Amino acid sequence: MYRYDQYDQAMVDTRVEEFRDQVRRRLEGHLPEEAFRPLRLMNGLYLQLHAYMLRVAVPYGTLNSAQMQVLGDIADKYDRGYGHFTTRQNIQYNWIKLEDAPDILADLATVEMHAFQTSGNCIRNTTSDQYAGAAADEVVDPRPYAELIRQWSTVHPEFNFLPRKFKMAVIASDTDRAAMRLHDIGIQIVKNESGELGAALYAGGGMGRTPMIAPCINPFVPIGQMITYAEACLRVYNRHGRRDNKYKARIKILVHELGKDEYTRQVEAEFAHLLTQNIEPPAAELERIKTFFADPPFETGIPDELDRSDPAFARWVDTNCLTHKQPGYIAVTISLKPVGGIPGDASADQIRLMGDLAKQYSFDELRVTHAQNIVLPHVKKADLYALWQVLEANGLGTPNLDLIGDIIACPGLDYCSLANARSIPVAQKISERLAPREAEIGELKLKISGCINACGHHHAGHIGILGVDRKGVENYQLLLGGCEGADTSLGQITGPGFDEDGIVGAVEKATEVYLANKQGEERFLDTYRRIGMAPFKEALYG
Amino acid sequence: MAEVQYRFRDDEPVSDPGVTVDAFGEQTNAAAVRLEPGDDARDLLPHLERLRLVEVNFPVFGDGRGYSSARILREAGYSGELRAVGQVLVDQIALMRRCGFDAFAPDQPLEPTDAEAAFARWADVYQPTTDGRAPIWAKRHG
Numbered sequence A: 001m002y003r004y005d006q007y008d009q010a011m012v013d014t015r016v017e018e019f020r021d022q023v024r025r026r027l028e029g030h031l032p033e034e035a036f037r038p039l040r041l042m043n044g045l046y047l048q049l050h051a052y053m054l055r056v057a058v059p060y061g062t063l064n065s066a067q068m069q070v071l072g073d074i075a076d077k078y079d080r081g082y083g084h085f086t087t088r089q090n091i092q093y094n095w096i097k098l099e100d101a102p103d104i105l106a107d108l109a110t111v112e113m114h115a116f117q118t119s120g121n122c123i124r125n126t127t128s129d130q131y132a133g134a135a136a137d138e139v140v141d142p143r144p145y146a147e148l149i150r151q152w153s154t155v156h157p158e159f160n161f162l163p164r165k166f167k168m169a170v171i172a173s174d175t176d177r178a179a180m181r182l183h184d185i186g187i188q189i190v191k192n193e194s195g196e197l198g199a200a201l202y203a204g205g206g207m208g209r210t211p212m213i214a215p216c217i218n219p220f221v222p223i224g225q226m227i228t229y230a231e232a233c234l235r236v237y238n239r240h241g242r243r244d245n246k247y248k249a250r251i252k253i254l255v256h257e258l259g260k261d262e263y264t265r266q267v268e269a270e271f272a273h274l275l276t277q278n279i280e281p282p283a284a285e286l287e288r289i290k291t292f293f294a295d296p297p298f299e300t301g302i303p304d305e306l307d308r309s310d311p312a313f314a315r316w317v318d319t320n321c322l323t324h325k326q327p328g329y330i331a332v333t334i335s336l337k338p339v340g341g342i343p344g345d346a347s348a349d350q351i352r353l354m355g356d357l358a359k360q361y362s363f364d365e366l367r368v369t370h371a372q373n374i375v376l377p378h379v380k381k382a383d384l385y386a387l388w389q390v391l392e393a394n395g396l397g398t399p400n401l402d403l404i405g406d407i408i409a410c411p412g413l414d415y416c417s418l419a420n421a422r423s424i425p426v427a428q429k430i431s432e433r434l435a436p437r438e439a440e441i442g443e444l445k446l447k448i449s450g451c452i453n454a455c456g457h458h459h460a461g462h463i464g465i466l467g468v469d470r471k472g473v474e475n476y477q478l479l480l481g482g483c484e485g486a487d488t489s490l491g492q493i494t495g496p497g498f499d500e501d502g503i504v505g506a507v508e509k510a511t512e513v514y515l516a517n518k519q520g521e522e523r524f525l526d527t528y529r530r531i532g533m534a535p536f537k538e539a540l541y542g
Numbered sequence B: 001m002a003e004v005q006y007r008f009r010d011d012e013p014v015s016d017p018g019v020t021v022d023a024f025g026e027q028t029n030a031a032a033v034r035l036e037p038g039d040d041a042r043d044l045l046p047h048l049e050r051l052r053l054v055e056v057n058f059p060v061f062g063d064g065r066g067y068s069s070a071r072i073l074r075e076a077g078y079s080g081e082l083r084a085v086g087q088v089l090v091d092q093i094a095l096m097r098r099c100g101f102d103a104f105a106p107d108q109p110l111e112p113t114d115a116e117a118a119f120a121r122w123a124d125v126y127q128p129t130t131d132g133r134a135p136i137w138a139k140r141h142g
Helices: A006-027 A033-041 A065-078 A098-109 A143-153 A223-240 A251-258 A260-277 A283-291 A311-320 A348-361 A381-393 A424-441 A500-517 A524-531 A534-541 B021-026 B041-050 B065-075 B093-098 B112-120 B136-140
Strands: A045-047 A052-056 A082-085 A091-096 A168-171 A185-191 A197-203 A216-222 A321-323 A329-334 A345-347 A366-368 A374-380 A446-449 A463-470 A473-480 B032-035 B053-058 B081-086 B103-106
Touching: A006 A033, A006 A098, A006 B112, A006 B136, A033 A045, A052 A098, A065 A082, A065 A091, A065 A098, A065 A348, A082 A348, A091 A098, A143 A168, A143 A185, A143 A223, A143 A283, A185 A223, A197 A223, A216 A223, A216 A260, A223 A251, A223 A260, A223 B065, A251 A260, A283 B136, A311 A321, A311 A329, A311 A381, A329 A381, A345 A348, A348 A366, A348 A374, A348 A381, A374 A381, A424 A446, A424 A500, A463 A500, A473 A500, A500 A524, A500 A534, A524 A534, B021 B032, B021 B041, B032 B041, B041 B065, B053 B065, B065 B081, B065 B093, B093 B112
Parallel strands: A168 A185, A446 A463, B032 B053, B053 B081, B081 B103
Antiparallel strands: A045 A052, A052 A091, A082 A091, A082 A345, A185 A197, A197 A216, A321 A329, A329 A374, A366 A374, A463 A473
């Protein structure tokens, strides 16, 4: 994985001192909250319902054991012994004191971590494919390109006060595991017919109250011009994105209102100008970054077989493991969705343990997934049974990847000051009710947001749930048919909402309609796409 | 008009207040103009020869369009004074400096110790902009 040189280290160290000074001025009364607010947000600090929340950046979701050790220790020292992994591949802590925040950032800086721009109207942490470097279907490892973007976007002087937040994702395979087209800018690294690498640029996607799937604005930007092109996209947005209404300020509204063609024309004009400004890092810089992402020293000629005689182990392998590009290895997803648990939460001990296991079994590497799980990307098959036993013994062996219990949920009204309804208890109830049948139900991505801002990605769930406030009472709308990935689609609302118990029953009914209509190997989503909304409506409201 | 608190230039300051972009187009002898966030900085590019002062107004510090205006002018070769006016706060001046501003006339004067610390804080930066500083990648690769 990427390691800092003295320049990268100086950037994070300087940021700690800058923020320490800003917090001091705030606490001494020299800096009003209005001016302090964007500064703390750009250092990951939100004011929530009960306390400050600190969101730590995990660039493209990649971590090592030393970092996990510090993340676990922060949970013990400054929080209540937990961390929460997020849909942006980050980790956040929910019970932080303002005066502790500079010390936490200083602890993070000791292991090459930070909270740069994890909030605020700026370019956020760039996400990627959690199986980067392990997946058999990638054109290249997307992470060097994401790291190039991380450096370019860090304290970019022109883009700290954009109309609204700005999220980017980089992938390098046709199987989109990062919901790339639901980002402000999505990039797919591709190869053209001559074998040259380029970036296919998608702009104007997003969830929130107006979900949009990003159109492709340029199918092939030469890789040596990717940063310049991104800068052109950002400049057009910074200058012309709406600032009169924060709900219409995301780039998706600009692209929609101008039209894809006009936005693209403006970007191309700005790009032609910026090409004269020599802002692109040289090829040597990309090559330098790439050296950090070389394959780990895989053993060759090792057995590719697994002993599947333990049925519980075999079930977990089938559910939670992915074929690796290297024979004899496998990519493992550790589910942070125990039955009835809080999606994405891990205790300090679990965080440190996962780090230790990565060191022992996965070349000291872990990934956070946008579905709020953890991946050990490079596990030797010969070690898999031993690894699974440790996971099982520590509440980390739940075999439910992409099943109905593998729920994405935002923090909701239990923590968030924007939320209209609680998300976590709904996730817990659904998980408890349907976990016994999840093998029968098969792949079903269920996603819950506690308000229209859609942090729980409800638009992209095969089943989505949106919590709303109806005359002071929590009410839950049901959506069907959303999907992220190569065949991205947005879910449709079934009809009137349900109360907390009602929504659990409604989800169960939807799964029953699926099972009754399923043909062959169809997943829930396939059946829904074939039979449409009507049979579900009939069962829910008929 | 707020006083210029910091100026990183040696030439004689322009004393005229900046006129609006519309008036600037009509007054062929004007040398100072004031850009509002919604103005297109590129409208000034045909007139760079006679421009000696551009005031870029930040009515609220959270409106970041002025950063793009500044870079566009510098990228086009404008070498006169580029002055940030309005709600110019100490925690943004280093960013403004990097986008090409070389004079600061905040509505509320900045605390000098904090401002000097802010100007000096970032020893190195990742991006080349218009302030002439070599980015980190240039230092890495000579």
